[in-house]
Amino acid sequence: MPELPEVETVRRGLAPVLVGRRVTDLEARRPDLRFPLPEKFRERLVGQQIVALDRRAKYLITALSGGEDLVMHLGMTGRFTILRDGVRETPGEYAHDSGANPVHDHVVLHLSDGTRIVYNDPRRFGFVMMMAHAEREAHALFRNLGVEPLGNQLTADYLASRGRGKKTNLKSFLMDQRIVAGLGNIYASEALYRAGLSPNRSASSLADRRGAPADRATRLVASIKQVLQHAIDAGGSTLRDYRNVNGASGAFQKSFAVYDRADSICLKPGCGGKIRRTLHAGRASFHCPRCQR
Structure with missing residues (x-):
């Protein structure tokens, strides 16, 4: 299971590619990962601009212009691949290079500059959720979390x-x-x-x-x-x-x-x-x- 430094490394690799771009299409190639994909997933994402990519604990949080957050967890074998200008980049991969098998490419995000972000997860222990930004801190995933270890609250x-x-x-x-x-x-x-x-x-x-x-x-x-x-x-x-x-x-x-x-x-x-x-x-x-x- 990736820990905080690994997730932060993935965030830093994805942020320059995602932030400021608009989502032009979404391919959801199966209905679920660890949990079912969000209801009306494509409708809620397409057309949204990505405002920020943050991390809370081991969760990646994509803030969208419409006021919702896309929350992502890598599980044990989840990884992202960036496809742009014919080049593949990997801001995070786990479990013996398993992400090389495209049969496990479950979610593909298309961005306004032509870049595609592919989420690959052979064991499907990762998940994605969507929630209103204003309600995120009260959500079951976040409401009981302690302080961030790299933040000023850890004293x-x-x-x-x-x-x-x-x-x-x-x-x-x-x-x-x-x-x-x-x-x-x-x-x-x-x-x-x-x-x-x-x-x-x-x-x-x-x-x-x-x-x-x-x-x-x-x-x-x-x-x-x-x-x-x-x-x-x-x-x-x-x-x-x-x-x-x-x-x-x-x-x-x-x-x-x-x-x-x-x-x-x-x-x-x-x-x-x-x-x-x-x-x-x-x-x-x-x-x-x-x-x-």
């Missing part, structure tokens, strides 16, 4: 207040989308490592006895923002066949300090600890028990 005070009194472990706490939106398994593990915090530590330890943020909360916020920004700059992580807009593999996996490195020696100079794999909320976690406390 040490915020984490301390949300963690105060909670016995849940830090790894599960960070992956709770009601607390931090879009932070997934890989980057939670990497952020905890950079902050020197064990995933087994309780979330309540982010606050002191008075409820003020402890130093570890400050370190964790800085590490979350740093690891996500580094991953975005690297074009995401290639776990299967993720690629960026130029078709090049995302390179952040080459910088993994702990993720998928079980039984390897910790990379921190002088540590000498061995990376351990554990489970938190059913997901694999990786940490160094010697330098993460």
